[in-house]
Amino acid sequence: MPVSIPLAPDSFGPAARVVAQSDTFTVTAWRTGLGIEMLRIENGRGHVEVLPFMGQMVWDAVFDGVRLTMDSAFPEPRPATSIVETYGCLAYHSGLLRNGCPGPEDDHPLHGEMPCKRMDSARVEFDTDAEGAPVVRVAGHVDHTLGFGPNYRARPSVTAGTGTTIAMGMEVENRSALPMELMYMAHVNFAFVANGVIHQAAPFTPDRTRVRSAVPAHVTPTEDYRAFLQELGERPEAGRILDRPERWDPEQVIYVDGPGTDPQGLTHAMLERPTGDGFVMTYAPAEFPRLGRWVLHGADATVAAFALPATCEPEGYLAEKAKGNIATLAAGETRRFTARFGYVTADEAAALSGQIAALGGKDKD
Numbered sequence: 279m280p281v282s283i284p285l286a287p288d289s290f291g292p293a294a295r296v297v298a299q300s301d302t303f304t305v306t307a308w309r310t311g312l313g314i315e316m317l318r319i320e321n322g323r324g325h326v327e328v329l330p331f332m333g334q335m336v337w338d339a340v341f342d343g344v345r346l347t348m349d350s351a352f353p354e355p356r357p358a359t360s361i362v363e364t365y366g367c368l369a370y371h372s373g374l375l376r377n378g379c380p381g382p383e384d385d386h387p388l389h390g391e392m393p394c395k396r397m398d399s400a401r402v403e404f405d406t407d408a409e410g411a412p413v414v415r416v417a418g419h420v421d422h423t424l425g426f427g428p429n430y431r432a433r434p435s436v437t438a439g440t441g442t443t444i445a446m447g448m449e450v451e452n453r454s455a456l457p458m459e460l461m462y463m464a465h466v467n468f469a470f471v472a473n474g475v476i477h478q479a480a481p482f483t484p485d486r487t488r489v490r491s492a493v494p495a496h497v498t499p500t501e502d503y504r505a506f507l508q509e510l511g512e513r514p515e516a517g518r519i520l521d522r523p524e525r526w527d528p529e530q531v532i533y534v535d536g537p538g539t540d541p542q543g544l545t546h547a548m549l550e551r552p553t554g555d556g557f558v559m560t561y562a563p564a565e566f567p568r569l570g571r572w573v574l575h576g577a578d579a580t581v582a583a584f585a586l587p588a589t590c591e592p593e594g595y596l597a598e599k600a601k602g603n604i605a606t607l608a609a610g611e612t613r614r615f616t617a618r619f620g621y622v623t624a625d626e627a628a629a630l631s632g633q634i635a636a637l638g639g640k641d642k643d
Contacts, residue, residue: 284399294308302321303414306318314329316329316330323342323440326444329355332396333370334400346620360387369466372464372588374430379494397419442621445617446618456609459604461604462590471557473521474550474582475550476519477635490532497529523580534571543562543564545563546633555621559587585619587615
């Protein structure tokens, strides 16, 4: 039985204090000067920072002294109703009714209503995983209810164990008597790694690794940008190694189709660092049928979101509806998603690169 500790927003003060502790974990809570409640989960390998009442986003993580998170203009989270107002986190729940970059005829915010949504409840749980190892979880729920409109309950969670990976979960229950459209992405914003190597369980060929050809409204294309866009379209392997950071300004978005899976139905992707260690993403394509990649090395932000598991591509509601990429929840139906991501050592990365290659990824030197 898990031990559950409810959290109250007014219990977060300006001074950090330990709110829960075990032999394995220490959970510290505080409120930032801008008024954001934060939790830090520490184990023997590092720490994870979570915003329990703000979409339950993962703000930051450091393992074995390596910071996983993108660089941005946001040194700390800011009060926000949309993700662009506080875009500096490691991971957030993108969706749920709408997702992606809105097209010219869309009326939804970037990446939907969920990323910064104020939670109705939050708690810390001490539990064990399927193998009996200790874990600590931040969980809670929020109800999204509109008169004569959608009515769903979202139950996000962030689970940390004794190692260097994080499980980000989302459970969505359609509480309406009518069907509900669903667009969800586990939006994980890893740090840009100069000369990093991307490993994926699909070949770097134009039929399996597609570059986004449409230029979104927030991107001002240059001649070099268009040339790189064309090169990525013809030779996707040009984007496997991040050896020329300037080429990724403005951003590029890439889609990976049909990654191979292991006997457990999971696929893996990795960004290998020049030091041999790396960042990793593991998920089930049965839950997330689409996989995106977003890479940017700009003046104000750098990010290598090398694996973005999703139910749809991030082109906005009307574009995804035209593609047939909108999922539907029947009345009363619940759908669950889990993305596991984090850090791997050099030995672990070497083993994982072989596993990924065996699943269908083909590296080219």
